[in-house]
Each structure stands twice: as C-alpha cells, then as structure tokens.
Amino acid sequence: IPDHVGRLFCAFVGKNLQPNLTLNKEETDKKIKMAIESVEPVKIRRGDYIVRRGDIVTEEQIAILEKMGMMGSSIRITEVLGALLSALIFCGFTAAYVGVYNTDLIEKKGIPLIASVVILSLVVLKILCSISGFLAPVAFGVMLSSTLWDRKFGTFFAAALSIAVGVMTGFDVVYMTVAITSGIAAALAVKQAWNRAQILQAGLVVSVVSVLTYGFLVMAGALATDDVGVWRDILFVVITGPLSSVLAVGSLPVFESVFDIITPLKLIELSNPEQPLLHRLLLEAPGTYHHSIMVGNLAEAAAWAIGADSLLTRVGAYYHDVGKLKRPYFFSENQMFGMDNPHDKMSPSLSATVIMAHVKDGVELAKEYNLPEVIIDFIREHHGTTLVSYFYAKAAEDAEAGNHGNVDEWSFRYEGPRPSSKETAIVMLADSIEAAARSLSNPNPARMETLVRRMIQDRLMDHQLDKCDLTLKELDIIGQTFTQVLLGLFHSRIEYPTMKIEDDERGQ
Known part of the structure; x- marks a missing residue:
C-alpha cells in the first residue's frame, strides 16, 4: 500500500472506529470479591488424613501440606x-x-x-x-x-x-x-x-x-x-x-x-480398725485401744470447734499410744481384774522409764508399719516434756523417807519434743484429760469443768504449748468442748429396779 494511501486509511479508521467494550474496574472488583466469598474454606480437622502412604501426591495435597507448615524444613x-x-x-x-x-x-x-x-x-x-x-x-x-x-x-x-x-x-x-x-x-x-x-x-x-x-x-x-x-x-x-x-x-x-503426704482418703483408710497396727492394738491392748478411741472423739470435737484439721486429729489420736503394745500390762488400762500390778515390785525410777519408753516404742512401730510422718508426730509429741507425776511423787516420798536427797525431776520427764501443731497439742490435752476424768468421782458439770480447766492451765504453765500456735481464745473453746463431750460420756444413769417375780407366775 502506498504511503499516502495508508496514511489516508489510518486517518479514516481512527476517526470513525469506536470501542464497543470498555473495562469497568468497580464492577470487576465487585465480581472478584463475590467469587472469593463464594469459595468455602478448606478445613483440615485433627484426625483427618491429608495423604496416605503409597498414594500419589496431588498439587492440592502439596498446597495443603505447605500451608500447614509440613513441607520444607522439619524444625522451624x-x-x-x-x-x-x-x-x-x-x-x-x-x-x-x-x-x-x-x-x-x-x-x-x-x-x-x-x-x-x-x-x-x-x-x-x-x-x-x-x-x-x-x-x-x-x-x-x-x-x-x-x-x-x-x-x-x-x-x-x-x-x-x-x-x-x-x-x-x-x-x-x-x-x-x-x-x-x-x-x-x-x-x-x-x-x-x-x-x-x-x-x-x-x-x-x-x-x-x-x-x-x-x-x-x-x-x-x-x-x-x-x-x-x-x-x-x-x-x-x-x-x-x-x-x-x-x-x-x-x-x-x-x-x-x-512424697509422704496425707489426703482425706489416706486418713480414712488409716482409721479403719482392720489396719494391721490398730487391729493389734485392739487384740493385744484393748484398754489402750478404747482409751485411744475416746481421746479421738474428744480431740476431733475440739479440733472441729477451732477450725483445725479434725480428721487428722482423730486419726492421730487413734495411733498416739501404739507404743504400749510392747509392754501392754505395764499400763493400768490393760491390767485385768485380779492381776498384780508389776510396778508394785519396781522402783519408781524404773517404772517411770518403762512408762516413758512407750513413746519411743510407738515411733519404732509406726515406722515399721510405714505410717506417714505426720501421724508419727502425734506419737512423738503427745506427751511433750511432761512430768510422770505419780512416780516422781513416789520417788520423792521414798527419798524423803530414806534421806537420799532430792530427786532429779528431769529423770521423770518425757524426752519430747513438745507439740508443734494445733492438732498434736489438742491430742496431748485430750489424752491427759480423758485419763483424769475417769478417776473423777461423781462427775457433775462443775467438777468436770474445773478438772478440764485445771489440766489445760497446768499444760500451759508447764510450757508444753509454747511451740504450737494455739491462742488463749482457742484454748477456752477447747476447754468448753472437752467439758461438753465428757459430760455426755460420763453422764449418770438411773438405777433399774429388780422385778420380783412370784413363783407361781414362773410356773414353779
């Protein structure tokens, strides 16, 4: 085509040719957005298989693995x-x-x-x-x-x-x-x-x-x-x-x-009378077993009243005197009627040594039966460093009568240690008060409360409660609780009359 004809043709087309299709950017963006929103997301749930061993891996599966970070370096x-x-x-x-x-x-x-x-x-x-x-x-x-x-x-x-x-x-x-x-x-x-x-x-x-x-x-x-x-x-x-x-x-x-820890479940199991050590106590030292149950009732009520661990206190009281199993008949609660008291033939110092040894014997037995350390604390601390007053007084009388000089008081005291927790201190008080209450004649409310208050005061003045965190208010509550429980245990009973039955009514 000659140049002058081409230029003429291009001018004609450029002047008369109009576009019949134009780009609508706004509408295009709208369509793209709608298309994206219409695509459902691919969800891979835990437990779903992406690809199995032996399968041919597709491009879609590779994309999923890459998206999940399972392709490439094994450690990111x-x-x-x-x-x-x-x-x-x-x-x-x-x-x-x-x-x-x-x-x-x-x-x-x-x-x-x-x-x-x-x-x-x-x-x-x-x-x-x-x-x-x-x-x-x-x-x-x-x-x-x-x-x-x-x-x-x-x-x-x-x-x-x-x-x-x-x-x-x-x-x-x-x-x-x-x-x-x-x-x-x-x-x-x-x-x-x-x-x-x-x-x-x-x-x-x-x-x-x-x-x-x-x-x-x-x-x-x-x-x-x-x-x-x-x-x-x-x-x-x-x-x-x-x-x-x-x-x-x-x-x-x-x-x-x-970890040698105590839970309520463990304590309940330890309180079962079929536990080997408790069962031995029941059969070989029934008086001590009954005394321990009574001490447990007293101590549990007092611990509950002041907000201490009542269950631990009760179970600890059950085991506090297990050391008496070694020589049960040297303790008055296990001596049967008509039995000679072996202490009558012993010196006061030897008798006191035998009595005080039940603490050490109890710790050894508890370890032998794998009792938790927190229960062993009750055995170790339930007497503290108190005085074996009966044999000390008897030794003092013998010394005075024989002009042997003064008696060493510390030879008649337990080795301790003194109670280090509220629970062991409560058992110490309950142990001594329960034993003293049994010797009380005509236990009316006034005499019982006087006994309880005097025993608590004696332990306090003897510095046996210095290492535990019992307050004076809590000691007062403990005294009230002990009195109420003991009055329920040692209440008076009516005397039942003997019924006279005539011989003819008995068919004789």
Missing part, C-alpha cells in the same frame, strides 16, 4: 519459640499464683510435688489430645490438685490446663471451651473427697457438664451435626469424666507414698 524456629513461650507463660502463671495466694503449698508439699503434678497432667493431655481434643482429661489434673491441695488451686489449674489444650489443638475454641468447663466442674465436684468413690462420682458430674457444653456449642453453630465424626466426638466427651476419675484414683496412692 518460630514453632520452637512459640512452644517455649507457651511453656514459660504456663509455668510462670502457676508459679505466680502459688507464690501470691498459696505459699503454704511450697512450704508443706514442696516444689517437686507441684512440678510432678504439672508434668504428669501435661503428658497425659498430650497423649490423649493426639487422638481428639474432646478426649483431653483436664479434669484429671484438676481432681489430682484439688485432692492434694485445695479447690482454689484446682480451679486455677483448670484454666491453665485449658490454655495447654489450646496450644495442643491449634487454639481451637471448641476444644478449649469444653476443657475449661469440665475442669471447673471437676474442681467444684471434688469438694472434700472422703473416699475414692466420691472422685468417681465427680467424674460423672464432669461428663454431664461436658455433654451440656457440647450441646450448647452445637446450638450456637460452633459445631456441625452432619459430620460423620460427630458420634465419635460425643463418645469422647462422655468418657472424659470417668477416664479422668480413674486416672486420678490410680495416681493418688503414688503421690501419697512417694
């Missing part, structure tokens, strides 16, 4: 730092709570026990969360901590373990919600576990609360009911409570023996 710095930070937060909050609100946990139980409970709870959580987040036994750790310590720590531990469940399940709100509700339910249900069956009952409460929580989540639309795995999830939710109870009941004896 961000994941390690994230796990480390989560662990520091968990341990930091736990340590802060214990340090601020429950310092006695460190003093009484020790950091190793707390660390063991935390580690065991996290290990069990990790194992079961790998199966399903609904199987996370948060209630197990809560039941364990509530029984070993108290419900306040158990409630806090429930929140801490729920965060741990979140870390293990990718912070799935559904799993964390079920975990926190089940944990709090466990802390509230384990109010005071007096036997292991109550922990199992608490597991049923946890199951009910977990099922209700699951139902609420379904109603709120957080869970789909048309999923093929819904029945499996419901099963996991139901069995979490009983599973946690079984784990807690199985773990408690291990912690009790390894």
